[in-house]
Amino acid sequence: MRHFRWPLIGLLLGALSACGEEPASDSVRETGLAPDTIVSGYAFLTPETQSEQDDDFLNPANLWVDEGGKLFLSETGVSAACASCHGEGDMRLDGAATRYPTIDHASGELVNLEGRINLCRTRHQQADPLEYESEPLLSLTTYVASLSRGQAISTALSTDEQVFYEVGKTYFNTRRGQFNLSCRECHDLNWGKQLRGDTISQGHSNGFPAYRLEWQTLGSLHRRFRDCDAGIRAEPRTYGSADYLALELYLRVRAQGLPMETPAIRR
Amino acid sequence: MAAIRISAMKTAKAGEIIELKALIRHKMETGFRRGSRGEAIPRDIITHFVCLYNGEAVFEADFFPSVAANPFLIFYTRATESGTLEFRWTDQHGTVSSQTANISVES
Numbered sequence: 186m187r188h189f190r191w192p193l194i195g196l197l198l199g200a201l202s203a204c205g206e207e208p209a210s211d212s213v214r215e216t217g218l219a220p221d222t223i224v225s226g227y228a229f230l231t232p233e234t235q236s237e238q239d240d241d242f243l244n245p246a247n248l249w250v251d252e253g254g255k256l257f258l259s260e261t262g263v264s265a266a267c268a269s270c271h272g273e274g275d276m277r278l279d280g281a282a283t284r285y286p287t288i289d290h291a292s293g294e295l296v297n298l299e300g301r302i303n304l305c306r307t308r309h310q311q312a313d314p315l316e317y318e319s320e321p322l323l324s325l326t327t328y329v330a331s332l333s334r335g336q337a338i339s340t341a342l343s344t345d346e347q348v349f350y351e352v353g354k355t356y357f358n359t360r361r362g363q364f365n366l367s368c369r370e371c372h373d374l375n376w377g378k379q380l381r382g383d384t385i386s387q388g389h390s391n392g393f394p395a396y397r398l399e400w401q402t403l404g405s406l407h408r409r410f411r412d413c414d415a416g417i418r419a420e421p422r423t424y425g426s427a428d429y430l431a432l433e434l435y436l437r438v439r440a441q442g443l444p445m446e447t448p449a450i451r452r
Numbered sequence: 453m454a455a456i457r458i459s460a461m462k463t464a465k466a467g468e469i470i471e472l473k474a475l476i477r478h479k480m481e482t483g484f485r486r487g488s489r490g491e492a493i494p495r496d497i498i499t500h501f502v503c504l505y506n507g508e509a510v511f512e513a514d515f516f517p518s519v520a521a522n523p524f525l526i527f528y529t530r531a532t533e534s535g536t537l538e539f540r541w542t543d544q545h546g547t548v549s550s551q552t553a554n555i556s557v558e559s
Contacts (some may be wrong), residue, residue, distance in 0.1 A: 242457065242459050242473060242475070243473075243475075243524065245475065245477075245522045245524070247457065248455045248457065248475065248477045248522065251455060251457070252455050401479070401480075401520060401521035401522075402479070402521060402522075
């Protein structure tokens with residue numbers, strides 16, 4: 186069903202396909218958004234949804250924060266709870282989410298918050314990794330990300346990260362799918378305009394994991410990516426795939442320090 | 453047990469009208485949707501909610517398939533005596549989820 190959600194995209198944006206490729210920028214940090222125009226997806230919500238997000242009691246995503254907080258305190262079989270290492274002192278996780286995705290130095294791989302949590306499970310807790318998009322992983326990720334609420338997303342980019350950043354940027358700017366559209370076509374060049382009943386935002390990651398009214402539940406950023414890819418009738422990548430991790434890194438830098446809103450509510 | 457969030461005043465004056473809020477995590481699957489292979493997704497909903505004030509029902513609601521996931525209720529009652537407020541949801545299979553809050557009422 187999802188593949189047919191936006192039947193008019195071809196008509197609405199077809200004209201854009203004729204414009205041809207924009208010249209690629211050679212500056213690493215230069216994204217398709219002018220820094221003084223950066224605005225969170227929050228700005229495109231109705232006042233009712235905004236106040237629902239702002240009200241900690243009303244915001245249903247807090248059910249996942251509560252659940253994640255409980256998991257954080259509970260022991261997983263053989264080993265100590267997350268809180269036994271991260272409960273206090275230098276290892277506290279306030280602000281940690283703002284730096285993800287980033288390179289895991291032990292393996293040299295790019296990991297996002299979900300990946301880091303699973304690494305802690307396997308390396309430090311002798312536990313199995315949690316399945317991507319499973320309720321316990323969503324809850325833990327949302328809880329950890331909520332500890333950074335209000336803090337600016339990091340724009341730092343290490344030399345090791347640059348190659349992944351380029352992969353993400355290329356993914357963002359490459360046209361794909363039956364509609365032959367790139368992320369850029371909607372989120373850099375047409376934000377603020379209507380796509381059927383929806384206003385296109387700048388496609389930032391600062392609210393995720395987020396409670397989406399359309400999903401009637403909370404989901405990860407990669408689930409959102411999969412919906413956008415399916416919307417242009419492109420083959421969605423798998424959860425945690427190399428392409429989506431790189432894309433996530435590109436979005437982290439592209440957000441230019443927007444404050445984290447997790448747990449956000451989105452349409 | 454489903455995740456629940458309750459908001460109720462801990463203290464109130466006798467006769468005061470108090471606001472109660474209750475949120476429960478539930479998918480409220482309508483039974484009208486189909487999966488990616490065309491198979492019907494079975495209905496799975498909460499059908500009843502009641503708030504008991506020292507055992508007496510002060511607010512009740514029947515839920516139907518069109519109620520959104522993670523249903524949220526705001527309602528009011530009059531503080532009469534100290535005791536407990538129990539928030540109780542029953543799903544279509546008869547499974548009960550509940551949470552209690554204490555209230556102390558000063559005259």
